[in-house]
Amino acid sequence: MYKTFSIKEKLSLFMRILMPILITQVGIYLMNFFDVVMSGQVSANDLAGVAIGSSVWIPILTGVNGIMLALSPIVAQLLGGDKRDEIPxxxxxxxxxxxxxxIIIFVIGAFILKPGLGYLAIDPSVENVAYYYLVALGFGMIPLFVFNLLRCFIDALGQTKISMFVILIALPLNVFFNYLFIFGNWGVPALGGIGAGVASAITYLCTALITMFILQRMHPFRAFNIFSNWVRPSLTAFKEQLKIGVPIGVTIFFETSIFAAVTLFISAYNTETIAAHQAAMNYATIFYMVPLAIAMALTIAVGFEVGAKRYQDAKVYSQIGISSGFLFAILAGIFIFVFREEASKLYSQDPGVISLTQQFLIYAIFFQLSDGFGTPIQGALRGYKDVNVTLGIAFVSFWVIGLPSGILIANFTNLGPFGYWMGLIIGLGAGAIALISRLINQLKIYSAKKS
Known part of the structure; x- marks a missing residue:
């Protein structure tokens, strides 16, 4: 990151930060994409099992990663305020x-995972896949979360190409390990959907090791001596990161867990409906990576300018990011509509699943508009370290408005499972409206401050 003086310079720098983050996010999500697609080639039960497992795993993953994301505004503001010595x-x-x-999540999971899945009363073969898929992922948690923490440090320095490089190595590794463990090749037993979890855990370990090697050997990371001169764990330091990270993590958890809750509600329907729901959600989420990447880039850019007390510059970055997100959302919606049949056939050859997936994708178009607008706003607010009100907005819009609306529509209209998707659209829309109001308020507060 560095100081810019014109909108053209800001746009250029923002794109230089954004594009590697986008490629990184798409790469990370493609790992899950290939897990689902490759599992679906084994059977509908394997696809449904990975779907149920993912619905449990993704809220945990994104919630904890949200806590790790606190490092980005902390480091960005230290960098902008010329306090580099505090960063290591x-x-x-x-x-x-x-x-x-x-470690805490792994221990909790060891006690509640099996009973929790049993409570869903799903097909035993689907439950078996979901359970062991999650067990395998659990063994990769430490390297995964360490990698995400280190990635936040790397990105906050503006070195987003490094994160991109690591993920571009990890993605083909994940596909290769899926090829081995899902289908049983090169003497490895065929594990079906369970093999996707094994492959992901091994990939997480490789990703963490590659990242640690880079930080130890490459400029400018080497100068920070991250892996030398270790200090003792500090509860005070934990508290500082958790103060910002927990609201971010819980906010993301509220958003992702409502999608997981919808998947669990839809598990009451037949296997074809579960598989189609997951296929449509998996495909639509690929497009969500763009507003998510914009949000992460905004956190870095806005945090850097706020740290340097250049509040007008922070406002301009916010405007650039939000406009970009909304424009992309419109284009993504058009793309999904035009190619929904081709996308559906990527996930299954079952005519029933293909037909249902296309119907779900029509609803997914409206996700794009709300996400393209609301998600970048969250990123800008994190740059200001404004996270607590966002937490409240997420809870009300998703769990007080969105999910209850979905339950009512699904059970008291003829939309059936599509009613839950209508609830998601309503919740996302309500959240986007509240978030823009909050950002406008923050911009007014900071505009009154002396730059």
Whole structure:
């Protein structure tokens, strides 16, 4: 990151930060995409099992990663405020925190996972796939969360191409391991959907090791001595990161867990409906990576300018990011509509699944508009370290408005499972409206401050 003086310079720098983040996010999500697609080639039960497993895993993954995301505005503001000497200690404490949280989740999961899945009363073969898929993923949690913590440090320095490089290595590794463990090749037993979890856990480990090697050997990371001169874990440092990270994590958890809740409600329908729902959600989420990447880039850019007390520059970055997100949302909606049949056939050869997937994708178009507008706003607010009100907005829009609306529409109209998607659209729309109001308020507050 560096100071810019014109809108043209800001747009250029923003795109230089954004594009590697976007490629990184797409690469990360493509791992899940290939898990689902490749599992679906085994059987509908394997696809449904991975769908159920993902519905449990993704809220945990994104919620904890939200806590890790606190490092981005912290480091960005330290960098903007010329306090580089404080950065290494913050990163080291973040690593301790990532490991601690991973262990806690693993222990909790060991006690509640099996009973929780049993409560869903799903087909035993689907439950078996979901359970062991999650068990396999659990063994990759520590390297995964450490990688995400380190990635936040790398990106906050503006070195987003490095994260992109790591993921571009990890993605083909994940596909290769899927090829081995899902289908049983090169003497490896065929594990079906369970093999996708094994492949992902191994990939997480490889990704963390590659990232640690880069930070130890390459400029400018080497100068920070992240893996030397270790300090003891500090509860005070944990508290500082958690103060920002927990609201971010819980906000993301509220958003992703409502999608997981919808998947669990839809598990009451037949296997074809579950598979089609997951296929449509998986495909639509690929497009969500763009507003998510814009949000992450905004957090870095806005945080850097706020740290340097250049509040007008922070406002301009916010405007650039939000406009870009909304424009993309319109284009994504058109693309999904035009190619919905071709997309459906990527996931299954079952005519029933293909037909249902196309219907779900029509509803997914409206996700794009709300996400393209609301998600970048969240990123801008994180740059200001404004996270608590966003948490409240997420809870009300998704769990007070969105999910209850979906339940009512699904059970008291003829839309059936599509009613839950209508509830999601209503919740996302309500959240986007509330978020823009909050950002406008923040911009007024900071505009009154002396730059």
């Amino acid at each position: 200690s913050v990163v080291k404490q973040g690593i301790y925190l990532a490991i601690t949280i991973s």
